[in-house]
Amino acid sequence: MRILSLAGRRLAASIPTLFLILIGVFLLLQLAPGDTVDALMAQMGGGDAATAQELRKFYGLDLSVPAQLGNYLWHLVRLDLGFSSIYGKPVATVILERLPPTILLMTASLSFAFFFGLLFGVIAARGVNRWPDTLISTLGLIFYATPSFWFGLMAIVVFSVYLQWLPPGGFEDIGNVQTGIWRVLDIASHLVLPTLTLGLIFLAIYLRIMRASMLEVLNLDFVRTARAKGLDETRVVTRHVLRNALLPMVTLIGLQAGTMLGGSVVVESVFSLPGLGRLAYESVVQRDLNTLLGIVFVSALLVISVNFVVDLLYARLDPRIAAEG
Amino acid sequence: MDLSRLEINRRTALLTSAAIAANVINPMRAFAQETPRKGGVFNVHYGAEQRQLNPSIQASTGVYIIGGKIQENLVDLDAQGQPVGVLAESWEATPDGKTVTFKLRKGITWHDGKPFTSEDVAFTAMNMWKKILNYGSTLQLFLTSVDTPDPQTAIFRYERPMPLNLLLRALPDLGYVSAKHLYESGDIRQNPTNLAPVGTGPFKFVKYERGQYIIADRNPDYWRPNAPYLDRIVWKVITDRAAAAAQMEAGELHYSPFSGLTISDMARLGKDKRFIVQTKGNEGNARTNTIEFNFRRKELSDIRVRRAIAHAINVPFFIENFLGDFAKLGTGPIPSTSTDFYPGPNTPQYAYDKAKAIALLDEAGFKASGGNRFALKLLPAPWGEDISLWSTFIQQSLGEVGIQVDIVRNDGGGFLKQVYDDHAFDLATGWHQYRNDPAVSTTVWYRSGQPKGAPWTNQWGWEDKTVDKTIDDAATEVDPAKRKALYADFVKEVNTELPVWMPIEQIFVTVITAKARNHSNTPRWGSASWHDLWLSA
Numbered sequence: 015m016r017i018l019s020l021a022g023r024r025l026a027a028s029i030p031t032l033f034l035i036l037i038g039v040f041l042l043l044q045l046a047p048g049d050t051v052d053a054l055m056a057q058m059g060g061g062d063a064a065t066a067q068e069l070r071k072f073y074g075l076d077l078s079v080p081a082q083l084g085n086y087l088w089h090l091v092r093l094d095l096g097f098s099s100i101y102g103k104p105v106a107t108v109i110l111e112r113l114p115p116t117i118l119l120m121t122a123s124l125s126f127a128f129f130f131g132l133l134f135g136v137i138a139a140r141g142v143n144r145w146p147d148t149l150i151s152t153l154g155l156i157f158y159a160t161p162s163f164w165f166g167l168m169a170i171v172v173f174s175v176y177l178q179w180l181p182p183g184g185f186e187d188i189g190n191v192q193t194g195i196w197r198v199l200d201i202a203s204h205l206v207l208p209t210l211t212l213g214l215i216f217l218a219i220y221l222r223i224m225r226a227s228m229l230e231v232l233n234l235d236f237v238r239t240a241r242a243k244g245l246d247e248t249r250v251v252t253r254h255v256l257r258n259a260l261l262p263m264v265t266l267i268g269l270q271a272g273t274m275l276g277g278s279v280v281v282e283s284v285f286s287l288p289g290l291g292r293l294a295y296e297s298v299v300q301r302d303l304n305t306l307l308g309i310v311f312v313s314a315l316l317v318i319s320v321n322f323v324v325d326l327l328y329a330r331l332d333p334r335i336a337a338e339g
Numbered sequence: 340m341d342l343s344r345l346e347i348n349r350r351t352a353l354l355t356s357a358a359i360a361a362n363v364i365n366p367m368r369a370f371a372q373e374t375p376r377k378g379g380v381f382n383v384h385y386g387a388e389q390r391q392l393n394p395s396i397q398a399s400t401g402v403y404i405i406g407g408k409i410q411e412n413l414v415d416l417d418a419q420g421q422p423v424g425v426l427a428e429s430w431e432a433t434p435d436g437k438t439v440t441f442k443l444r445k446g447i448t449w450h451d452g453k454p455f456t457s458e459d460v461a462f463t464a465m466n467m468w469k470k471i472l473n474y475g476s477t478l479q480l481f482l483t484s485v486d487t488p489d490p491q492t493a494i495f496r497y498e499r500p501m502p503l504n505l506l507l508r509a510l511p512d513l514g515y516v517s518a519k520h521l522y523e524s525g526d527i528r529q530n531p532t533n534l535a536p537v538g539t540g541p542f543k544f545v546k547y548e549r550g551q552y553i554i555a556d557r558n559p560d561y562w563r564p565n566a567p568y569l570d571r572i573v574w575k576v577i578t579d580r581a582a583a584a585a586q587m588e589a590g591e592l593h594y595s596p597f598s599g600l601t602i603s604d605m606a607r608l609g610k611d612k613r614f615i616v617q618t619k620g621n622e623g624n625a626r627t628n629t630i631e632f633n634f635r636r637k638e639l640s641d642i643r644v645r646r647a648i649a650h651a652i653n654v655p656f657f658i659e660n661f662l663g664d665f666a667k668l669g670t671g672p673i674p675s676t677s678t679d680f681y682p683g684p685n686t687p688q689y690a691y692d693k694a695k696a697i698a699l700l701d702e703a704g705f706k707a708s709g710g711n712r713f714a715l716k717l718l719p720a721p722w723g724e725d726i727s728l729w730s731t732f733i734q735q736s737l738g739e740v741g742i743q744v745d746i747v748r749n750d751g752g753g754f755l756k757q758v759y760d761d762h763a764f765d766l767a768t769g770w771h772q773y774r775n776d777p778a779v780s781t782t783v784w785y786r787s788g789q790p791k792g793a794p795w796t797n798q799w800g801w802e803d804k805t806v807d808k809t810i811d812d813a814a815t816e817v818d819p820a821k822r823k824a825l826y827a828d829f830v831k832e833v834n835t836e837l838p839v840w841m842p843i844e845q846i847f848v849t850v851i852t853a854k855a856r857n858h859s860n861t862p863r864w865g866s867a868s869w870h871d872l873w874l875s876a
Contacts, residue, residue, distance in 0.1 A: 047761070048752030055794045056751030057389060059399045059772060060780075061473035063790035072528060100390050101549060102534065112550065163579075170585040182589045183582055188552050188573055189380060283579040288550030292578065296388075301752050 020325070028318050032311070036090070039310050040083055043303055049075055050099045050301040057300075073099050086307065095311065096304035100296065105308035108293070113312070115185055116289040118201075119278060122209040124267065127216035132263065134217075135224020136251065142229060150221060158218035166211040166284035173207060180206055183286040208285040212278055216270065223266060227259040234258075260331055268324035272317040373856065378570050379874040381855075384583045384595035385574040388549065391533035394515035395467040398474050400597050400624065400847075403512070403866030405553055405574055409450075410538030411868060412514040413441060413460070414507055416623060416775075420678060420862045422507035426455070426516055426539065430507070436500030436817040441493045447562050449518045450543045457493040461485035462519035464495065471527060474779055475513040478506075500815045502822060504679070508776040511623070511863060541567035541870040551576055561870065568873035584608065587850060593874070594858075595850040596865040597624065598665070602724060605848050606663060613853055618665065618846035620859025623775055624866075625674040627841035628729055631758070631767040634800035634838070638705060638713050639765060645837045647699035648766075649689035652736040654842045656691070661728045662845070669844035671830045672781050674773050676846065676862075679819075682827035687834040689842070696740045707741040714743040720754050720769030725845070730768055760792040762800070771795070771841055777826050782810040785833050801838040 051069045055061050070076050077085070089096055095105035138150040174182035181187070181204050192200050231237065232255055240250045279291035290309055297306040387401055394406040414430075417423040424430075427441040447455040464485045468475040481498040488494065495501075516539070521532045536544050541563070542555035553574040557567055575592065577583045584604035586592045588611075598605070609616035630648065634640040658666050667675075670684045705712040715737070719730035734744040744766070749757060757763045772795075774780035783789060785806055789796035809832060813825035833839070849865065851858055857871040858864065 046753060047749060048754075048756035050752070052755045052760075052794075053750075053752035054390065055473075056755050057387065057399065057401065058397050058473045060795045061793070062476055063793040065471065065473065065476060066792055102390060102529065108549070163581075167581050167585065170582065170589070174589045175585055178589065182586045182591055183577065184575065184591075185551060188554070188575070284582045286551070286575065286577045286579070286582065288548070288576075292550065299750050299752070 024325070025318065025322065028314075032314050032318075033087075035310060035314060036087075036307055037083065039307060040086065040303065043298075043301070043306065044079055046298075046301065048301060049073075050303070051075065053300045054099075082303075086304070090311075095308040098302055098305040098308075100300045100302045100305065105304050108305060109290070109308050109312050112288055112290050112293050115287050116278070116291070119205060119208055119212065119281075119287065119289060120271070122205060123213035123216065124271070126209055126213040127220050128263070128267065130213075131217050131220025132224055132260075134221040136228060136256065138221065138225045139228035139232065140251070142225075147225075151225070154218040154221050157214045158222075160215075161280075162211055162215055163280045163284055165214060166207070166281055169207045169211060170284070180204075182207075183284075185287055204285075208281050208287060211284070212281045219270075220263060220266065223262055224259065227262045228255060231255045231259045257331060261328070264324055264327050264331065268321045271320040272313065373875060375565075375568055375856065375871075375873045376875060377568050377873070379568075380571045380573060381569050381869075381872065381874065382591060382593045383572060383574045384586070384592050384599050385553070385576050386578060386580070386583070386597075386599045388576055391528075392536050392544075392547075392553075393517060393533045395463050395517040396471045396527065396533070398472055398512050400866060403863075404596055405555075406515065406536055406538075407540075407866045408542040408572060408869055409536045409540045409544050409555055410515045410517065411540045412511055413516065414510040414514055415867060416508075416511050416862050418860055420622065422511070425868075426460075430503070432501075432503040432817075434817075436502060436815070437497045439495045439497075439501060439503060439506060441495070443491045443493060444562065445491060447539050448560060449539055450537045450558060451518075451521075453518065453520055454490075455516075455518075455539050456490035457485075457487040458490070459516055459519045460493040461487050462523065463516045464493075466522070466527060467517060468513060472513060474509075474774065477783070478509050478513055478779060500817050502815070502817050502819070504819050504822070505776050505778050505814075508679070509774070509779045512774055512866070513779070540868050542569075542572055542868075545571075563870050566870040568871070569869070572869070580604070587614065587852075593852040593855060597621070597847040597849075598723065600848075600850055602662065602665070605665070605850055608850055614850055615853055615855075616848060616850050617859065618848055620849055620861065620864035621847040622676040623861075623863035624772070624847045625676045626770040626772045626845050626847075627669045627672065627674060628725065628843035628845065629768055629771050630733065630840040630842075631764075631769075632799055632801075632838060632840075633762060633765050633767075635762060636715070636765050638703075639715075640800075641703045642837065643699045643703040644705065645840070646689060647696040647703070647740065648737060648742070649837065649840050649842070650692045650699065651696035651740045651742075652733060652842070653691040657729065657732050658843060661732070662725055662843070665848050666725070666843055666845045669842050671834050672771065672773075672784065672839070672841050673777055673826060673830055674844045676844075677773060677775065677777075680777055680823055680826045682823075682830045686827075686831045689837075689840070693740060700740060700742075710741060711743050712741040714745060715765040716763075717744050717746050717766040717768065718754060718758055718764040719746060719748060720767070721748065721750055722770055726769060729843070733766070733768065755794045759794045759796065759798045762791075762798060770845075771839070777829070778814045782814070782829070784839055785829075786810045797838070799838050801836075803832070803836055803838075806832050806836070 050073055051066050098105045098108050101108045134150045138147040141147045170182045173180045185204055186201050237250060237254055240254045278289055279295050282289040282292040294306060294309045389401045392402060392406045394402050394410055411425050413425060413427040414422045415425050426444055428444050429442045430439060432439045443457055449455055469479040469482050482495060483498050484496045486494040518537055521537055522530055534547060541558050541561045543558045545554040545556050547553045555572050557570050561567060577586060580601045583595055584600045587595060605616055608614045632639045632645055638644050654668060670688060671686055673680050673682060675681050700712055717730055717733060719726050730746055734746055737744050758767045771784060772780060783796045785797055787797060787802035787807055809825055809829045813822055816822040816825060849859060854875045856873050856875055861867050
């Protein structure tokens with residue numbers, strides 16, 4: 015129960031942070047030249063000044079900046095995220111539509127990266143400085159150093175254009191929309207390439223962290239004790255080393271859940287997925303303040319909740335944390 | 340002797356002679372031998388989503404590419420670029436140019452089953468074209484009323500003479516009609532129909548998943564006999580150009596309009612037999628690359644400096660090495676594709692001549708001290724990779740004559756704000772998009788008195804009474820021949836004064852599957868209704 019009160023306190027502390035972030039983003043966007051009407055004019059290919067003025071009134075941009083900010087915050091405390099100027103509907107609806115693909119892609123690639131990072135990290139650590147370690151570390155470095163758009167495009171060229179095994183983009187087959195299990199399989203086949211593309215970079219990070227932390231724990235006294243007790247090597251690694259070596263990995267997941275939301279802009283664009291990253295990018299280009307602030311708000315909530323889960327996981331992995339907390 | 344090459348040569352020779360023979364027998368039979376096939380889904384690349392899809396309130400290719408299949412215009416352009424009736428059957432103007440009467444086609448219904456009448460035209464003209472539609476509000480500024488004596492007649496009344504050929508060339512883009520019964524109550528901009536358009540066109544709107552796709556199905560009650568051929572059109576939202584090229588190759592896309600792919604991908608797919616890569620069908624969407632001068636900088640207000648800048652840049656070299664076949668040397672604000680108004684190349688031109696550029700700068704009194712004469716801030720528009728390449732080329736060319744150029748890049752909204760509202764630029768470069776008549780798209784770049792903040796208008800701090808007068812006279816000149824002559828004078832005048840230099844002419848590039856038939860058969864085909872488009876097996 016102590017862990018819950020600790021986490022509860024953290025949640026309470028994050029609310030002022032959230033407001034500060036929102037105000038910060040709002041003010042930062044005021045510094046960018048042009049507003050959503052300029053962006054609309056750019057898209058339309060022209061329009062006269064009277065129309066522009068009328069549109070500014072329509073979007074509520076004729077008010078002063080503090081008045082706009084005040085309006086926004088006043089709506090926010092009533093849990094109203096406002097109206098999106100590019101989508102012409104409430105921001106909450108727009109974000110809710112985009113959330114499933116984002117969360118699906120995020121969980122899939124995080125799980126992929128976590129599982130294989132762990133596996134390869136352990137293999138590399140067990141065979142340190144021998145060929146499995148060298149091979150895995152080199153591959154990891156290559157994955158880490160390759161830009162994700164290149165990975166994505168190459169994956170499309172190989173698996174969709176030449177081999178024609180997997181669809182080159184989109185969230186599901188538009189031609190004949192499936193139902194039930196077939197729809198699940200269809201969406202899954204569309205997500206294979208993006209998941210791999212996004213996951214490979216994170217995989218590289220995880221396997222390096224896992225390798226380092228395994229090596230560190232392997233040298234600790236209690237491992238020597240376990241070995242002296244006569245435990246076999248597999249038992250030593252799984253029961254004693256792995257559990258302790260997982261702590262930095264779990265920390266990293268908490269941190270990277272946030273990065274993944276933003277970092278998937280490129281992957282979403284390359285694979286034409288309707289996710290939050292692309293929505294955020296478009297909101298910046300179109301100067302759609304409400305949508306952008308809404309995304310920041312929702313992402314912050316996601317990060318806070320992931321970290322909450324991570325806090326709980328800590329306690330599960332290492333009981334000392336709950337006891338001391 | 341290389342046998343395989345010989346073989347190919349022989350085969351080509353046979354094919355060529357067969358083609359010649361066929362053409363001798365019937366020159367019109369190139370594609371007509373195939374019987375049009377009904378059915379099929381046509382997948383279209385949609386690069387940038389718009390905020391709405393109704394072409395009656397937004398004039399841009401991003402809207403026409405979808406809305407133009409669902410809603411129809413009064414008039415469109417035929418294969419020769421001449422106005423041809425769509426919803427309008429015929430038209431007539433009074434000699435004073437103040438009244439234009441349109442006779443509308445009978446028996447047309449909206450997709451929801453209601454009849455299409457002159458009431459719809461009158462409502463759209465007065466409430467959308469005149470009040471909301473970009474470019475339309477300028478075109479219809481002096482429209483006072485639209486009378487509807489009967490359901491098939493719409494009489495447009497103007498306060499000042501409206502040249503019929505201007506109106507007919509503007510209406511293909513600015514003449515899409517919306518249904519009165521769906522728009523008459525409430526705010527037009529917020530009407531949900533804008534995102535689920537209802538029209539009279541060959542395709543009926545089905546579904547719009549934001550960020551993913553738009554679907555429209557064949558309209559079985561379409562008024563043209565036997566049209567359309569396709570069962571369905573799907574527009575797929577793909578923002579990444581390289582990914583779109585891969586989807587073309589994977590067969591997931593049939594058509595990428597308006598130079599939607601990268602220059603290198605378009606060149607590459609052009610060599611692939613499965614695709615046709617061409618500018619034909621986009622002549623109505625010609626554009627010129629610009630250099631816009633800010634006269635608030637004293638150096639640039641000197642005509643010798645502007646001319647020196649033009650002489651310092653080797654445009655043919657740039658086109659040949661960076662843009663390839665998709666561009667050609669421009670001669671001014673009216674592109675050569677505009678057969679009705681192009682004045683020919685014999686207006687003042689500025690060929691590449693570095694020595695002359697240096698002499699002009701010296702003469703203007705800007706001597707090179709320590710290598711540099713002065714520094715300029717160049718703002719490139721973010722619309723295409725050609726602009727980005729062009730701005731770097733300007734920077735390097737001007738560096739060679741002692742003008743230091745600093746490039747400041749912005750996104751779309753930022754660019755428009757800084758150039759056309761804040762005037763925070765010395766040089767700007769982007770596209771001037773020509774819309775079939777200089778009065779629609781072009782003269783606003785030169786006419787003085789443009790309100791601050793209006794994008795793509797004269798915000799240079801330049802004013803010329805002679806040019807203003809030519810522009811005003813041409814806008815209300817009813818005689819087509821006199822109008823053409825006035826625009827030739829206009830081009831001569833602005834090419835002499837050079838407030839904006841337009842040295843490159845480009846037409847958008849179409850990338851389309853070789854299976855498509857009846858495509859690119861009008862000058863604004865990407866925006867057209869595609870009622871006759873079909874896919875061969």
